[in-house]
Amino acid sequence: MKDRYERVQPGEKVFDWLLLLFSGGLLYEAWRVDGIPSLNSPGTFPVGLALIMIAACLVILFSHRRKRRAPELTTAGDELKAFVAEHFQPHIIVFSVISIIYLVAISWLSFYLSTFIFLAAMFIYYRGGKVLSSLIISSVSIAIIYVLFTLVFRVYLP
Amino acid sequence: MTDTLHYFLMAWIDPHLLLLTALGTLGGIYIGAIPGLSVTMAVSILISFTFAWDINDALALMVGIYVGGVYGGSRTAILLNIPGAPSAVTTAFDGYPLAQRGEAGRAIGLSTVMSVIGGLLGTLILAGTAPYLADMALEFAPRDYFLIAALGLLLVSTLSGKSLARGIFSVALGSAIGLVGLDQVTAQPRLTMDNMQLLGGIHYVVVMIGLFGVAEAFYQLHNLNKVPIKQKVDKIIPPLKLVLKFLPLSMRSGVIGVVVGALPGTGGDIASLFAYDHAKRSVKNPRVPFGEGAYEGLVAPETANNAAVGGAYVPMLTLGMPGDAVTAVIIGALVIHGLNPGPMLMIETPHIFWFTVGNLMLANIFLLIFGLTGIKIFTKVVEVPKAILIPLILVLCVVGTYSINSNMTEVYWMLGFGLLGYWLKVFGFQMGPIILGVILGPLLDKTWRQAMSSVGDSGSAFLLELVSNPLSLVLTSVIVLVLIGQTPLPAWLRSKLSRQS
Numbered sequence: 001m002k003d004r005y006e007r008v009q010p011g012e013k014v015f016d017w018l019l020l021l022f023s024g025g026l027l028y029e030a031w032r033v034d035g036i037p038s039l040n041s042p043g044t045f046p047v048g049l050a051l052i053m054i055a056a057c058l059v060i061l062f063s064h065r066r067k068r069r070a071p072e073l074t075t076a077g078d079e080l081k082a083f084v085a086e087h088f089q090p091h092i093i094v095f096s097v098i099s100i101i102y103l104v105a106i107s108w109l110s111f112y113l114s115t116f117i118f119l120a121a122m123f124i125y126y127r128g129g130k131v132l133s134s135l136i137i138s139s140v141s142i143a144i145i146y147v148l149f150t151l152v153f154r155v156y157l158p
Numbered sequence: 159m160t161d162t163l164h165y166f167l168m169a170w171i172d173p174h175l176l177l178l179t180a181l182g183t184l185g186g187i188y189i190g191a192i193p194g195l196s197v198t199m200a201v202s203i204l205i206s207f208t209f210a211w212d213i214n215d216a217l218a219l220m221v222g223i224y225v226g227g228v229y230g231g232s233r234t235a236i237l238l239n240i241p242g243a244p245s246a247v248t249t250a251f252d253g254y255p256l257a258q259r260g261e262a263g264r265a266i267g268l269s270t271v272m273s274v275i276g277g278l279l280g281t282l283i284l285a286g287t288a289p290y291l292a293d294m295a296l297e298f299a300p301r302d303y304f305l306i307a308a309l310g311l312l313l314v315s316t317l318s319g320k321s322l323a324r325g326i327f328s329v330a331l332g333s334a335i336g337l338v339g340l341d342q343v344t345a346q347p348r349l350t351m352d353n354m355q356l357l358g359g360i361h362y363v364v365v366m367i368g369l370f371g372v373a374e375a376f377y378q379l380h381n382l383n384k385v386p387i388k389q390k391v392d393k394i395i396p397p398l399k400l401v402l403k404f405l406p407l408s409m410r411s412g413v414i415g416v417v418v419g420a421l422p423g424t425g426g427d428i429a430s431l432f433a434y435d436h437a438k439r440s441v442k443n444p445r446v447p448f449g450e451g452a453y454e455g456l457v458a459p460e461t462a463n464n465a466a467v468g469g470a471y472v473p474m475l476t477l478g479m480p481g482d483a484v485t486a487v488i489i490g491a492l493v494i495h496g497l498n499p500g501p502m503l504m505i506e507t508p509h510i511f512w513f514t515v516g517n518l519m520l521a522n523i524f525l526l527i528f529g530l531t532g533i534k535i536f537t538k539v540v541e542v543p544k545a546i547l548i549p550l551i552l553v554l555c556v557v558g559t560y561s562i563n564s565n566m567t568e569v570y571w572m573l574g575f576g577l578l579g580y581w582l583k584v585f586g587f588q589m590g591p592i593i594l595g596v597i598l599g600p601l602l603d604k605t606w607r608q609a610m611s612s613v614g615d616s617g618s619a620f621l622l623e624l625v626s627n628p629l630s631l632v633l634t635s636v637i638v639l640v641l642i643g644q645t646p647l648p649a650w651l652r653s654k655l656s657r658q659s
Contacts, residue, residue, distance in 0.1 A: 015585050034346065038615060043348070046334065060327070095549075102556075106569070111557075118549065119550070
């Protein structure tokens with residue numbers, strides 16, 4: 001028999017609640033523009049948008065009533081484990097953390113040096129330790145970026 | 159007339175523009191074909207590099223990338239069953255089964271020719287209708303602009319993605335992002351959270367690069383080690399008899415593509431779905447059933463999605479409203495170059511319109527040439543491992559964002575939007591409606607306030623104008639019908655009618 005329930009993704013409900021919270025915060029920010037707005041005031045549109053977002057979030061949250069967890073996820077703990085396993089895999093965390101470090105490092109080390117280190121580190125990690133070829137690809141990439149953006153497009157890079 | 163012809167042929171006779179169009183089309187085919195690289199991403203990143211360029215150079219490259227990219231997605235849809243772009247999702251339904259039957263070359267050849275037919279048809283309709291629409295648009299009142307923008311956002315909410323509520327949330331979120339900064343009328347800070355750096359607003363290119371570039375890179379990390387299956391590709395040029403056989407379906411699908419593409423907010427992905435549905439309904443006896451390798455299932459979406467390119471330019475050039483996410487980005491490029499997309503564009507800068515039309519034609523000719531050649535090299539390039547591609551996408555996003563204002567804070571914002579976009583994407587929110595919201599939100603705000611000022615801030619007078627002015631009445635009726643279409647009422651009426659009959 002066909003399952004009449006849609007599946008809810010692990011973490012989906014929490015995310016949708018967070019969006020409702022965010023929309024509430026936006027409503028507060030919009031209300032701060034000019035209090036209760038008239039039809040033609042600067043705050044009208046932001047307040048209207050925040051109310052639309054809240055209404056949409058409530059509809060989304062209500063729609064979860066028609067959804068069910070995957071049968072193997074019986075508890076909230078199972079759901080959390082599945083969520084972490086799906087979205088916090090080591091290679092995703094590594095990419096996220098190194099990306100943040102890379103962006104911060106641009107201001108200290110200059111764009112080209114930090115980019116070279118970032119690309120080399122990511123290539124070596126993702127390609128399972130092929131150090132020499134990863135360094136060559138990184139060098140070629142940096143050379144192409146330099147020629148294309150600095151020489152051709154004349155983009156000023158930090 | 160001489161001027162028009164000169165503007166039209168500008169890209170054809172100037173070797174520099176000819177080369178840029180050719181490069182754009184070729185690059186677009188590869189960008190569109192590589193899963194993880196989208197045309198919107200490419201144009202978003204590119205726009206920041208072309209700030210200092212001549213407008214014709216920038217447009218030539220963007221038009222080429224747009225035309226090539228919409229087509230390029232079909233290549234991987236046929237060869238790997240991985241649509242390189244959303245507009246090629248429908249192509250995979252019959253394209254991949256054709257490849258599995260050993261007809262990959264034939265499918266690629268047919269899709270190329272049909273894409274070119276669709277692209278040329280879309281351009282001809284753009285050239286024929288846009289000047290008249292622009293004349294009409296000069297008569298539009300602010301409330302009509304408001305209604306058209308609202309209709310566009312409503313359509314994109316209803317037609318993209320699985321859930322209307324998610325679509326509406328995305329559009330509202332994008333509009334809110336577009337409003338951040340000082341109010342254009344009273345200079346009051348709006349949605350800035352008392353942060354001085356937000357007083358200048360958030361540059362929409364930063365949002366675009368974050369949502370389309372970084373978010374996609376993070377999303378692609380889930381399929382890092384997916385190895386594509388290689389197909390045998392030969393007999394690429396399709397026989398004329400086969401092309402002529404499908405020409406009537408192709409023309410019908412092309413018209414569907416142009417009409418759907420011209421609706422503000424919709425694009426090639428929705429156009430191809432409509433055309434595929436039309437083909438399924440109108441073709442009674444395909445050679446093999448739809449979904450199992452029917453040529454008709456390949457012809458209809460491929461013609462429609464390229465025809466939608468010309469269609470998407472219609473509202474952009476006549477009303478200043480983007481037809482889809484790519485034209486939303488191109489609007490940004492025009493504004494940055496001091497142009498005013500909308501009805502006045504035709505009057506103030508007619509060369510931009512005719513240059514775009516000529517450029518679209520030229521890009522379609524290059525599409526035919528590049529589409530039918532170099533397939534062996536192509537199959538190698540699309541196999542670039544994601545392990546190399548994803549870090550490079552992030553670097554390109556950084557370069558693109560930094561080059562807007564030479565501001566590292568905007569790069570951090572870009573990463574923030576990328577992470578937000580990733581989570582939104584994971585939980586079924588579309589990126590296109592957010593971007594359209596960013597572009598159309600301020601326009602909605604402005605036109606709403608202009609409309610309210612014109613009726614002395616009276617809600618009842620505004621409502622009266624909606625039903626007393628013919629154009630406003632038509633637009634209001636369409637909005638009401640679209641809204642009713644999302645309720646259970648149409649299904650209830652259909653079931654009642656079928657019971658009666």
